[in-house]
Amino acid sequence: MTAPSQIVTPDTSSTEAIYATLRAALIAYERPPNGTTIRSLCGSDTNRVHVWAPPPSTPFPYLCLRLTRASGGAYNGYRETAQLEIQCIGRPESQLPLVQACMDIVDGAFLGYAEPGSGLMFSRERTRDTIPRFTEPADANAVGELSRFSFVFWPRVLTDLRPNP
C-alpha cells in the first residue's frame, strides 16, 4: 500500500490514487485572472481539502471530496460512471462569501476536466446548490455549498485486471 503522500499524480491505479489525483487538481488550480487558489483563500497553514469526511476539530471553511462509483454492464465493466460530490462548509454564517469563492474555484477546476495521463477520466455535467440552513441537532451556524460532477473513468485499476495472455 502506497502512502497518500507518495502517490505520483495523475494516477488511476487505485481508488486512493483517483482521490489523490482529483485532490491535487483542485489544490493546484489557479482561478483567472488573479490566480486565486484554495490555499490563498483558506490559508496555506493547514489542510483544508479532505477526502470522504472531515477529521475531528477541523478548521472552517473546509472542502470534502466524495466519490460514488458505479460500473455498468457496458464495455465489459471497464468503463465507470461516478459522481464526485464536493462540499464546502463554513462556520459561522459570515463565512458564506468565502465558501462561495471556494466553490467558484471548484467549478473552474472540474468543469471540463479531462485527465488522460493515467487511464482516462473526464467530467461531464454538474449541479451546484446552496445547502439549506439546518436546525437542531445539526449545527445551525454552519453554511455550505455542494457541487456534484458526473465523471467517466477508464481507470487503470480495472484494465490492469485483464488476464495475461
Place this chain on the structure above:
Amino acid sequence: MKAEWTKLVDYKERNRRAQENGLIAAAQVVKNEVKRGLAGGYTSGNFVKGIVLNSVTAGDVEETALGFAIRIGTNLMYALFWELGHHNIFTRKYERVEIWQPAAVSSADDASKAYSRVFIRTMTAA
C-alpha cells in the same frame, strides 16, 4: 393531408405519454432501492419507526429545459441532514449516512431498463 396531421399529433401525444410513463416506472425502481436502504434506519437501527421510509415519494413528471424529469424525495428535513452530513451539536461529531445518492447510482441501470420497457410498451400499444 388532414389524416397525416392527425397521425403526427397522435404520435407526439403518445411520445409524451410514453416518456411520462417511463419516468414513473424508473422512479419506482429508485424508490424501492431507497426504501431498502432506509429499512434499517440511520444509525443503530434500534429506534426505527419507518417515518422516513414511508415519506419517500416521487413527484409529478416535469418538463425541464433538458427534457422530462421526475424527482424522488421526502419532506422530512432531517433526512437531508443525514444525507449531506452535519456537525451534530449533541454528539459533537460529524455525522453522515448516505442512502439516497448511492441508491440512485446503484439502481440507475435497472431504472433505465424499466424506462425503456414501459416507453416501448406505451408507444406500441394498440
